[in-house]
Amino acid sequence: MFARNVAVIGTGYVGLTTGACLASLGHSVVCADSDRDKVDRLRKGQVDILEPELADLVADGTAAGRLTWVTEAGAAFEQGTRPVEIVFLCVPTPMGAGGLADLGVLEAVVDEIRTLLPPDCVLVTKSTVPVGTGDRITQLLDREDVAVVSNPEFLREGTAVHDFLHPDRIVVGSARQDAAERVAALYARLGAPTVLTDGPSAELIKYAANCFLAMKLSYVNAVAELCERVGADVVDVTEGMGYDRRIGQKFLSPGPGWGGSCLPKDTSALLQLADSADFEFRLVRAAIDTNSRQHKRMVDKIRLAVTGSRTGSLSKVKLALLGLTFKAGTDDLRDSPSLAVAALLRQAGADVVAFDPAVSPADDRLPLAVASDAYQAAADADAIVVLTEWPEFRRLDWPRLAACVRTPAVVDTRNLLDPSVLAQAGFTWSGVGRPA
Numbered sequence: 001m002f003a004r005n006v007a008v009i010g011t012g013y014v015g016l017t018t019g020a021c022l023a024s025l026g027h028s029v030v031c032a033d034s035d036r037d038k039v040d041r042l043r044k045g046q047v048d049i050l051e052p053e054l055a056d057l058v059a060d061g062t063a064a065g066r067l068t069w070v071t072e073a074g075a076a077f078e079q080g081t082r083p084v085e086i087v088f089l090c091v092p093t094p095m096g097a098g099g100l101a102d103l104g105v106l107e108a109v110v111d112e113i114r115t116l117l118p119p120d121c122v123l124v125t126k127s128t129v130p131v132g133t134g135d136r137i138t139q140l141l142d143r144e145d146v147a148v149v150s151n152p153e154f155l156r157e158g159t160a161v162h163d164f165l166h167p168d169r170i171v172v173g174s175a176r177q178d179a180a181e182r183v184a185a186l187y188a189r190l191g192a193p194t195v196l197t198d199g200p201s202a203e204l205i206k207y208a209a210n211c212f213l214a215m216k217l218s219y220v221n222a223v224a225e226l227c228e229r230v231g232a233d234v235v236d237v238t239e240g241m242g243y244d245r246r247i248g249q250k251f252l253s254p255g256p257g258w259g260g261s262c263l264p265k266d267t268s269a270l271l272q273l274a275d276s277a278d279f280e281f282r283l284v285r286a287a288i289d290t291n292s293r294q295h296k297r298m299v300d301k302i303r304l305a306v307t308g309s310r311t312g313s314l315s316k317v318k319l320a321l322l323g324l325t326f327k328a329g330t331d332d333l334r335d336s337p338s339l340a341v342a343a344l345l346r347q348a349g350a351d352v353v354a355f356d357p358a359v360s361p362a363d364d365r366l367p368l369a370v371a372s373d374a375y376q377a378a379a380d381a382d383a384i385v386v387l388t389e390w391p392e393f394r395r396l397d398w399p400r401l402a403a404c405v406r407t408p409a410v411v412d413t414r415n416l417l418d419p420s421v422l423a424q425a426g427f428t429w430s431g432v433g434r435p436a
């Protein structure tokens, strides 16, 4: 393999994983971030996000001199003896007005680096960007010698390093085939199927894939609701569906709704894109609506467990919420379904106390009380509600919890717990799409 000189601008989830993993593949990588404190911590091998293996890769790459850190994008191009050949843009593209991705930061960075980029380099977008962004960057750059390439990333939080190093596919798109091939060659060692295409198609692949996943989850959540209504068990139903290789077993677990920093943002953005192309993408709209409904459905389940009626009052009811992050294995709270359900419960008058293994009680990001363990959260609770599928919740001391609560009731929105273990401890249990 031929090692390349690479720069990565932005050290968020995607940028840091990209930089550290490309260095582990043998490339020389310089990462730039305008946050000086963060860069100082990274130089010492300290990683702020909870992501298995990432801190080790950062420390190894830094020690080996293959990973270096700068605070100004321009400085990234001055490192080393050989010029930087490939520059990755990994800056945030949050949801902006009307559900469209906000490209303010991205455009500011392009403006900052346009005259500083080394001659004949390739500028790559890794952030999820609206279709057409590559063309817009080409226009803003106004540099004949710099090719613009789209190379979307498909990593999941919590398994980012694994996903980067064992990808299902590599997608690279550009109007310049030679530039796309140069970028694809960075990943040659991974042996993954590679889709070489044009820029807009590469940009659309990312949205089309994430929206498909969101639709799959909303479909499963709707099937779970139907299971409840007709007396079927969603665990068996999805297992039976999943053996069909066209469907697959993955992404078939019902829950309190899908969240995180990607699926909600990307479904809204695809709707906007379709809208601007005069196309009403009803399937994606239905997936979003089904997801909002799922949050409300969880609240109705809690009403039923506590009051015996789906419309009973939650006023002054005390609830212990287990799990706040949008899924297990991350400390990310962005667009977490747990927080959406918690907000609805508070609106309904409930008194909620939460516990999450990745969220500190001192965390001031949250408008609700956070306990230091599950037992403290459960003190005098009228029900315990599992909202995130942290495996450690399975190992809780349920007889001890039974002694803490006012009423031994569990609403398990992730179907995480073993109902027989709970029954032995004296708890009633209700899951999602399963017989009680």
Ligand code: UGA
Pocket: 128, 153, 154, 155, 156, 157, 158, 210, 213, 217, 250, 251, 252, 253, 254, 255, 256, 257, 258, 259, 260, 261, 262, 263, 326, 327, 328, 337
């Ligand atoms: C998602 C995609 O899965 C990645 O492929 C993509 O690269 C990433 O977005 C991105 O665009 O950067 P991520 O946001 O880390 O990854 O989260 P997922 O693992 O996809 O989970 C999304 C939500 O679906 C979570 O709230 C999770 O709890 C929920 N989920 C997932 C279920 O409710 N059931 C399942 O079976 C799987």
